[in-house]
Every structure is written in C-alpha cells, then in structure tokens.
Amino acid sequence: MDSITQAVLGATIQGALLGRWQGRKALVYGAALATLPDLDVVIDYGDAVAQMTYHRGFSHSLFVLSALALALTGLLRLRPNPGYSAGRLFITLWLVLITHPLLDTFTSYGTQLLWPLTTPPIAWSTLFIIDPLYTVPLILAVVVGLISGLKDKTPRGPIAALTISSLYIAFSVSGKWMAEHRVEQQLSAQGIQVEAVFSAPTPLNTLLWRVTVMAGDQYYESMVSWFDTQPPALQAMPSGKQLSHVLQDSPQWHRLAWFTSNILRYDEVNGRLLVTDLRLGMTGFHPFRFPMAQRDENGEWTLIGYVEREPTYRGGAEQLRMIWNRIWAQSPELPLRSWAAPMGPNATAHREG
Known part of the structure; x- marks a missing residue:
C-alpha cells in the first residue's frame, strides 16, 4: 500500500x-x-x-x-x-x-x-x-x-x-471471490482450458474487478461489478507466449516469471521483445514492462544483459471516468481490447495521454 x-x-x-x-x-x-x-x-x-x-x-x-x-x-x-x-x-x-x-x-x-x-x-x-x-x-x-x-x-x-x-x-475478499466465481462459470460454460486466473480490484475501489485468465497463446480480460446482472464478457487478447522460448537463458526472465506467477504478456515491438506484468495497473495501462531481447543485424534474437523499465502510460481522467461508470452499468463494456492494442506490434515507445 x-x-x-x-x-x-x-x-x-x-x-x-x-x-x-x-x-x-x-x-x-x-x-x-x-x-x-x-x-x-x-x-x-x-x-x-x-x-x-x-x-x-x-x-x-x-x-x-x-x-x-x-x-x-x-x-x-x-x-x-x-x-x-x-x-x-x-x-x-x-x-x-x-x-x-x-x-x-x-x-x-x-x-x-x-x-x-x-x-x-x-x-x-x-x-x-x-x-x-x-x-x-x-x-x-x-x-x-x-x-x-x-x-x-x-x-x-x-x-x-x-x-x-x-x-x-x-x-x-468477498468481492474477489464474487468476481472469480462469475468468470469461472463463464469459462466452464465456454469450455475454455485455463492455465491461471488472476483477479484484482480496479483503481481506487473494490466494487469493480478485473479478472485475467491465462490460456495458452491468448489471455482473457473480464470486468465484474457487484451490480452486474448479466454474465461477464470475456475479451480475448494475444499473450505472445510462443515468444517466451527466446528468453529461456535469461535470468531476469526466470526471476520475473517466478515473481509474477507467469501472468505475463510478450510483444515484439520495433525489433525488441517486451515482457509485461499483467497483474498490475489496468488492462493496457500496466506500469511494469521490460525489453528483454532484441534482434541483431541478422534478425536473430539476442538477450539484453541490463534490463531497463519501459516508459508506460498509466491512464488518466478519461479512463477513470469510464471505470467509474462501469461500476454501476454493465453496458457499455469497457473497451479493453482497444486499451490493450497499443501494447502490441503497432506500439510506440510512449503512449500519448
């Protein structure tokens, strides 16, 4: 805290x-x-x-x-x-x-x-x-x-x-149980094979919850409020997990995977492999993102020895307003895919507020 x-x-x-x-x-x-x-x-x-x-x-x-x-x-x-x-x-x-x-x-x-x-x-x-x-x-x-x-x-x-x-x-604690229970019911109904589930409250409240579900080469994000009357929507996004093989010899990656319980996303952006901790912050606005490998002149991956933290945008008043509105009304759903899109291959080093 x-x-x-x-x-x-x-x-x-x-x-x-x-x-x-x-x-x-x-x-x-x-x-x-x-x-x-x-x-x-x-x-x-x-x-x-x-x-x-x-x-x-x-x-x-x-x-x-x-x-x-x-x-x-x-x-x-x-x-x-x-x-x-x-x-x-x-x-x-x-x-x-x-x-x-x-x-x-x-x-x-x-x-x-x-x-x-x-x-x-x-x-x-x-x-x-x-x-x-x-x-x-x-x-x-x-x-x-x-x-x-x-x-x-x-x-x-x-x-x-x-x-x-x-x-x-x-x-x-009861809110976390509520959110995970509702999402797990949807996962079961859709027959989704789950590797890990992580849930956390959205900024500044415990009424609206973000549930992240890791499932192979993709992950699902879902928002659940105490006031929802319909089953939660599951929004699928690419996890880039297939890129993790590049980092098998990286001690930093092993340490990060241990620390985060592998709740990670991988993106190749401008010839660099970025690894994002999905647990913290909000979908698409995650504070801990690290470039851990880069392509050399032959296009081969080489590990980055000294890893620095990537500058990230953590959201602003507009996102907080939308989150606040989502607490009370299930529709419209938050544009999680849109928020997460700049993290992927079309991302730039800095996102404008």
Missing part, C-alpha cells in the same frame, strides 16, 4: 495499544516505525527487474521483522516505562511492523513474507495500492488523536478505525 496508509495504520495500532501512556507520541512513533520496511527502496539491486522483484523482500519478511521487534523491545526496556510491561511493548512493536507487509499482501504486487525461503511472493490482490475507503478511517483516528490527545484515555477512536478498516478488507 502507499506510504500514507502504512504510516497511519502503524500510528493507529500504537495509539490503540500504548496511547494511554505515550499520548500523542504513540501516533508519531507508530507512523515512523510502520514505514521502516519500505526503506529498502533506497537499495540498488541492479537492473529494473531486480529492483522490482527484490523490493518487498528481506525488509518485509515476518522473520526479520519479528527479530527487529524483539531487538527494539530489549533496547527500549533499558529505560522502561512503568505503565506497561515488556510483553505489551513487544506486541505493539511487532504488530506495527508486521502489519506493514501483511497489508501489502492484499495488493497485487507480491510480498516475500517468508524470506529467506524461496517460496513465491504472496499477492492476495484484494486491495488497489491506493484505496481511500480503507485509509480514511485511519487518517481520521490519527487526526482526532493528535488534536484531543490519547493520554489516560480509552483508545476508542483507534480501535474503531482498526475495526472499520479490517471489515473493509473482509469485504474486499
């Missing part, structure tokens, strides 16, 4: 557990500690694929953060506060730290909770990376706490905010 959400979540947790003793400082301490795992963004891991796939790694590990919480507890207890025990302090610091990667797992990016184990990143993908309905209750609790103070008070505000935000996550 975005840094503001992570900060106010940490502040609310520490305010709920230690606010009556630490007062307003609990909110400040919690906010600072909760943003600590994202400091790995300052590390240079190498090329663009490494920067993407090593982020949310060791700094988001439940093992590492649990050890850090224990170390911080020992350090802070050198000058103990008589109001609360070491156990309460440890639980507070531990929750502030581990809720950061746990919340990240509800987004589509992928979080390596069990690092250093090499299990695939976890992406439950029930929340968009920015979701005001999740964040606003936490912000209100922090603002009220800063204004009115928390010392010697029952932390009703922080507890209420955490309850509301947790119930919202539960609602997002």
Whole structure:
C-alpha cells in the first residue's frame, strides 16, 4: 500500500495499544516505525527487474521483522516505562511492523513474507495500492488523536478505525471471490482450458474487478461489478507466449516469471521483445514492462544483459471516468481490447495521454 496508509495504520495500532501512556507520541512513533520496511527502496539491486522483484523482500519478511521487534523491545526496556510491561511493548512493536507487509499482501504486487525461503511472493490482490475507503478511517483516528490527545484515555477512536478498516478488507475478499466465481462459470460454460486466473480490484475501489485468465497463446480480460446482472464478457487478447522460448537463458526472465506467477504478456515491438506484468495497473495501462531481447543485424534474437523499465502510460481522467461508470452499468463494456492494442506490434515507445 502507499506510504500514507502504512504510516497511519502503524500510528493507529500504537495509539490503540500504548496511547494511554505515550499520548500523542504513540501516533508519531507508530507512523515512523510502520514505514521502516519500505526503506529498502533506497537499495540498488541492479537492473529494473531486480529492483522490482527484490523490493518487498528481506525488509518485509515476518522473520526479520519479528527479530527487529524483539531487538527494539530489549533496547527500549533499558529505560522502561512503568505503565506497561515488556510483553505489551513487544506486541505493539511487532504488530506495527508486521502489519506493514501483511497489508501489502492484499495488493497485487507480491510480498516475500517468508524470506529467506524461496517460496513465491504472496499477492492476495484484494486491495488497489491506493484505496481511500480503507485509509480514511485511519487518517481520521490519527487526526482526532493528535488534536484531543490519547493520554489516560480509552483508545476508542483507534480501535474503531482498526475495526472499520479490517471489515473493509473482509469485504474486499468477498468481492474477489464474487468476481472469480462469475468468470469461472463463464469459462466452464465456454469450455475454455485455463492455465491461471488472476483477479484484482480496479483503481481506487473494490466494487469493480478485473479478472485475467491465462490460456495458452491468448489471455482473457473480464470486468465484474457487484451490480452486474448479466454474465461477464470475456475479451480475448494475444499473450505472445510462443515468444517466451527466446528468453529461456535469461535470468531476469526466470526471476520475473517466478515473481509474477507467469501472468505475463510478450510483444515484439520495433525489433525488441517486451515482457509485461499483467497483474498490475489496468488492462493496457500496466506500469511494469521490460525489453528483454532484441534482434541483431541478422534478425536473430539476442538477450539484453541490463534490463531497463519501459516508459508506460498509466491512464488518466478519461479512463477513470469510464471505470467509474462501469461500476454501476454493465453496458457499455469497457473497451479493453482497444486499451490493450497499443501494447502490441503497432506500439510506440510512449503512449500519448
């Protein structure tokens, strides 16, 4: 999730557990500690694929953060506060730290909770990376706490905010199940052989869902809203999977395929092989796209040693307006094929907004 959400979540947790003793400082301490795992963004891991796939790694590990919480507890207890025990302090610091990667797992990016184990990143993908309905209750609790103070008070505000935000996550989980269930019914009815299904909420809401279905040399995109009354439409698009053989000797490709669970699209554009992570963003407006091979003067493919991230257009106000309208009305359907078309062979390096 975005840094503001992570900060106010940490502040609310520490305010709920230690606010009556630490007062307003609990909110400040919690906010600072909760943003600590994202400091790995300052590390240079190498090329663009490494920067993407090593982020949310060791700094988001439940093992590492649990050890850090224990170390911080020992350090802070050198000058103990008589109001609360070491156990309460440890639980507070531990929750502030581990809720950061746990919340990240509800987004589509992928979080390596069990690092250093090499299990695939976890992406439950029930929340968009920015979701005001999740964040606003936490912000209100922090603002009220800063204004009115928390010392010697029952932390009703922080507890209420955490309850509301947790119930919202539960609602997002039910939305994901709803969307996948409706699409899987259509897949079964049409006899489509499925390799993988990935679903995620559309920007800034959990009412409209995008479901991506990988099926060999093509993939299907479908939009599903809580308010739909008709079966979802499946829009087929080329996956370019047959081009993946070019990348069998590319360590970056293997790393990316592992990180994304192979939810990838391949396009040959202007003599370069572009690989797109289909999980993130919106159909046709995906933020992570990498040129990984190029044709030489003889027309043969050669791997690109240092992979850079391709500039992409992430959509604008017009696309957001259309997505908003699609939440409430199933017709007209979003022009997903049209949005995705510039990713293919006729694409240019930059798409105009």
